[in-house]
Amino acid sequence: MVREMLTGNASAAWGARLADVDYVPSFPITPQTEIIENISSWIRDREMNAKFVTMDSEHSMITAAGTAAATGARVFTATSSQGLLYGMEMLYTISGWRVPLVLVNVARAISSPITLEPDHNDILAARDSGWIQIHVENCQEALDAVLMGYKISEDERVFLPVIVNLDGFYLSFTREPVEIPDQKDVKKFLPPFNRENGYFRASKPVSRGAALLGGTGYSFFKYQMHLSACNAISVYKGVAKEFKAIFGREYDTVERYEMDDAEYVIVMSNSFATKGKAAVHIMREKGHKVGLLKLRLIRPFPADDIINELLNRKGVAIIDQNIAPGSGGILYNEVCGCLYHSKERPNILLSVIGGLGGKDISQAEFEHIIDTIKKYHNKKKVPIKPILLFTEEDMKVTNNIIDIAGI
């Protein structure tokens, strides 16, 4: 084991290298490109033994990834933002093939207006595609999630592809100290993929993605995908336990920060959770009983764990770093949905939208969220519309943008 300063991109690439992948179809896109650059230079230098192919688009890339996985190869690929959307058709197709592989998405907000910094409208657009989704907060988690991803994906009870999501810029280009595990420990955790069931063999063809008309068979197999995705919760927990036993780091489906006696809870995901933890820490110093629940496994949605953590709290704010125009925050709706039948659910579930296009969330904004929950605490009517984290100063900046655009 060595400790090195690594970017989120390099960490994800190390995950693929340690997983001893066989095949890496690739296509560049900012802010992901450094991942495939790392891998291609390792293959050039014979530090990694895999086939690296540059494709003509993300659509072809994801197709190649799925087909290679269908031959029993261990496959890694990566993309970002517009690239994920361009390959979207194949995300659904491949999950229906029931082939295991890991794709890293480096989150970047979606055009238009076009930008480079992260929010989660790209990755959450893929939330219903049948892929397992693990969202990470730091560079270490990026490496570890890729390793865990293979183990979950290749488990027969799941057999669905996995996306690991890491934030562009905030992780992709940011270096942090990262533990690179020893190859022999990784081998113990993640043995070579056992290619027994239904893989292509010479003179033994199989057909995946067959036509099924009339709806009956279609319903059955789609529901099988749902059940397999649901299995991924217990499989994830088992894999996390094994991971902890070998590497010492613990990754549950959700992460609890200062939750034991928290009256007010902020729910959020990904790299901005670090900012949230810092804010909670400062609010705790001031005597506020605030905690943070970080969502790590987004698909399948770990409803039971979320319910357990949020029951009997006075108020909860869900920060969505995404926006569904005409609806609001995507995760807010999911969290509300799983709490409905619990009598001890929190009085207040506040929907907050922040960090769009990588916009910072300041300490003052986190404190504003908690103040707002408290304001509604004893009132019957709580707004279900989302609050956008946007300040007077932000409006000045925007007015300047509008002015120089000549409107």
Next chain:
Amino acid sequence: MIRVRFHGRGGQGIKTASRILGTAAFLEGYYVQDAPLYGAERRGAPITAFDRISKEPVLERGIITNPDIIAIGDETLLNDAAANVFQGIRKGGIFFVNTHYEASHILERYCLPECKVIVHDVTDITINTVGKASVSATLAACICRITGTAGKEALINAIKKELKSIELKDETIDKNIEAAILCYDKMSEVPIETYRFNPVSGPKIIAVKHYLPPKGVAVIYAKGNTKKRKTGNWRLFKPCINYERCVRCGICFVSCPDGCISLDTDNYPVIEYANCKGCLICYEECSAKAIETKREVRTW
């Protein structure tokens, strides 16, 4: 936690400077985070890079708007408002500039608050020792010393590691180390008052109203894409209309990709030179040969 923000230009070694500082502090056992920020990746464009160095785990991310140290790799950026090098400068903070000027000159010329201005001609030392003006190792050495985050051994190991990773030759790396040590020895450690969050200055959250188009839609109407930048100074050749030959066909008017040609009340074309980039499409397209080109000496 110490927060360092570097400013420089693409190709100057600013990202690598932040990485050398980061690695040196990491080797000394600190928790570290470093990251560069650049838009279009080209030589000469302003670039920023950040380091957070702490004895505790770092619970911050992204750009640093409240630096304890601002390190300027290229003094010409001090005059570039868009580079925003003074953002978050504060009383007691450290402002390091790579320049041949005296600190007092910088302090007065830019009306800085009571911060500690430290100057050193890093470029000069680098050119004399290495033969090139890439200040990655030398600038990092200055900041290592000023912050006291890394000793010479960690600094040298960090320079080796980072310069090797960008595939420099051993000989060049050795010269960089030599230059860096010269800089390191010239500097001395300065006590740093680190930034603490001040709740009083918190911004006010507002409810964003709905705006009908065009205000509520991200569309640019200004010629040259912004009212503030006049693209006329990109011109090498200036198209000039000879109105005696013009047949008012309007071809130039519809061909101009920047909308810099309008029609007057008699339907004669008029060129707006403030934004005309001199692409000369109008000159190429004019069938009456009524547009001439003149070499632009100075736009304004």
